[in-house]
Amino acid sequence: MDCVLCRIANGEIVARRVYEDEYCIGILDTSPCAPGHCLVVPKVHVDKFYDLSDDEIAKLFRAVKTVALMIRKAYAPDHVCMFARGGRVSHLHVALFPSNEGDGVSGFPQSNYPEQSVDLEASAILLRGAGTGG
Ligand SMILES: [Zn+2]
Numbered sequence: 001m002d003c004v005l006c007r008i009a010n011g012e013i014v015a016r017r018v019y020e021d022e023y024c025i026g027i028l029d030t031s032p033c034a035p036g037h038c039l040v041v042p043k044v045h046v047d048k049f050y051d052l053s054d055d056e057i058a059k060l061f062r063a064v065k066t067v068a069l070m071i072r073k074a075y076a077p078d079h080v081c082m083f084a085r086g087g088r089v090s091h092l093h094v095a096l097f098p099s100n101e102g103d104g105v106s107g108f109p110q111s112n113y114p115e116q117s118v119d120l121e122a123s124a125i126l127l128r129g130a131g132t133g134g
Contacts, residue, residue, distance in 0.1 A: 005089055008025070015027040019038075019067050019070070024041055026039070026066075027041065034097045034099070037096070037097040038070075038096045040063050040064050040094045040096065042060060049084050049092055064094050071097070079099045080096055080098055081097050081099045082096055
């Protein structure tokens with residue numbers, strides 16, 4: 001498999017690492033939306049965060065918190081945003097970036113979508129019916 005994040009995790013491709021533990025790495029995004037934009041990446045190839053075991057997700061999000069606090073200390077933004085979609089690269093990566101009031105993510109995600117008319121009660125019933133694990 002030719003996965004750029006696997007290749008970064010195993011050292012084949014050099015990235016600017018700002019954090020590392022036994023389970024994941026924190027690197028600077030090479031196309032940052034703001035100074036300090038980082039990615040926290042499991043060293044093993046996994047696609048979606050909800051495919052992780054409880055133990056793995058705990059490890060990942062402890063690292064996410066650590067890197068978020070590093071961003072907060074270094075850049076003193078109003079907020080540190082977290083985003084984990086995994087569309088462009090199928091290897092799970094949690095994006096963290098500093099955000100300030102009035103910037104491009106202030107109204108996100110609603111600002112990126114046309115106004116929706118959603119039956120909230122029907123949505124709640126549907127989701128409750130889908131509950132309790134995989
Ligand atoms: Zn990978």
